[in-house]
Amino acid sequence: MRDFSCFSENGVQVADAASSSNASITTSSSKIGQNLVTCVYQCRLRNFSSFIITITWTKNLMGQGVSVQIDDSTNQCLCKVEIKPWLFTKRRGVKNVEVGSKLIDIHWDLASAKFGVSPEPLEGFYFAIVVNQDLILMLGDMVKDAKNKIDASGFAPNVVFVSKKEHIFGKKAYSTRGQFCGKGKVHDIMIECDLMGTNDPCLLIRIDGKTLMQVKHLRWKFRGNFTILVDGLPVEVYWDVHNWLFGKLMGEAIFLFQTCLSAEKMWASQSILEPSWSGSLHRDPHTQGLGFSLVLCAWKNE
Template sequence: MRSIATCYSEHAVRVSDSYCSGPLNRSYLSPKLIQSIRNAVSLTYKTRLSSQKHLLITVTWCDKLICQGFWINVSEKMSPEFRNSSNSHQLCKIKGTKEFESCNSGIEVYWDLSNAKFEAGPEPISAFYIVVLIDSTICLILGDMEDDPQVKKVTVGLPIVKFSLVYQCENFSGQKTEFSTKAKFCDSGLAHDILVKFGEEDEGPKNPIFSVFIDNKRVIKVMRLQWNFRGNQVTFVDGVLVDVMWDVYGWFAQPSPSAAAVFLFRTRSGLDSRLWLEEKDLAEKNHDKLEFSLLISASKNPG
């Protein structure tokens, strides 16, 4: 996120803003595009033990060609480089248990993906479970198998603490300029359908537009991306202020297959003095004040 945040003034307060560095003189959209697919999803949950220790639990699902199972990371600070961290563990079996230590705590992970069902991407949508115990406390339960005998056996008699999703990162690859996912912007809200897409203005493919749809309703429309290839606007979801930032310069200006576009959605309370926080700020921010962020990163590389 640092490379995006530095494009803007630290004290920006305008509700809607665009960054302009001159036009990009090239044709942007092609009628023959490779379908974009979701190949990795990372979900970070915050939790607090009875000892008042704050921890972040990150579960990352990858394309099956990369990893048959998932990665798990337990840490005290947010870190985008979870795979390079000594706190990260790759769990490749479809069913099993794992014990390790992290942040001076004992971690136990129980999971079963034997009958998991998938839709569009590497993250299962039903018929699975993941249970994470930290110091013999239930800190995370994912899936829809709470009544499974093994889940009951693992969790019976153990205390449970509240956990909530604070960061969702989705990676796409391919050339088609439509990226869809689901996200909850607050604990009390519903899961919303999010669609990010490029289109064409009346002038043709040299003048693309950028749109964000939430539950099939367009909430953001940016014209003339050849000028507005970086920018930010604001919308409201479930009564929560959501800042939307985009950086599509690499996607349009770089011919290499690794050229990327990045879209960041972040909830913000009225007390926040800045629209965007850099990675170091996010890592140092009080866990109780962490807002929800959704990061969509799209690469043209089909692999």
């Protein structure tokens, strides 16, 4: 699907390292909010057994919270724990779960956490998971505090950031911050689409204020894919804005940023062009060679 209007002849645009990481994203025409962020990590113990950890940060009228699900290498759920630090004022603590021969300890300190528009904390926190005294996941910037309180062997866990899924809201502009690989640079991401007052809507995607993708004649090209370069990595961008154009008024659009050279093979093997693909977009984390994926569910906030 290479017949849409974009900025280059070969279908590739580049976001170089010189792009301003502090570029200010203004969305005066829309009120941006988020209430759900799901992150998937693949973690490995010293004995080479692996786990898939899914962490979901939430925000609603009752407050903010986080849930953790730990699956083994056969996709069997070992445990699922829900923590609501704001609702029950448990902003720091530890949860112990015993599953067979495994003792799982979940540690958190969110007392000084700082947030943006997302329910996922930005800084001033730690969130750690220990299995049989082996640290398998450490999130946050308060590593020194965690070392003083957590009984674990070593603080350099073997972990791969597999995927991240966010819900974002707006009218014409949708903004967030994200990485296109687990330890990569954090970028400002802006998606713009004005559907009002025009018979020929246009979709724009900007990274750090630089326009890398433009899709014209969107009513004919409401689904498609395009390659950009970010930090020297090829990033395949897939979009599905069918619900924005032809669905319900409050329908969502789906955007997938996939850091993978074989992304088109994934496209061919999975029916992600179907309207229901948003529910099954998180690929099997055990599948090798598919890279990191960032999924954005953009909801119209009328």
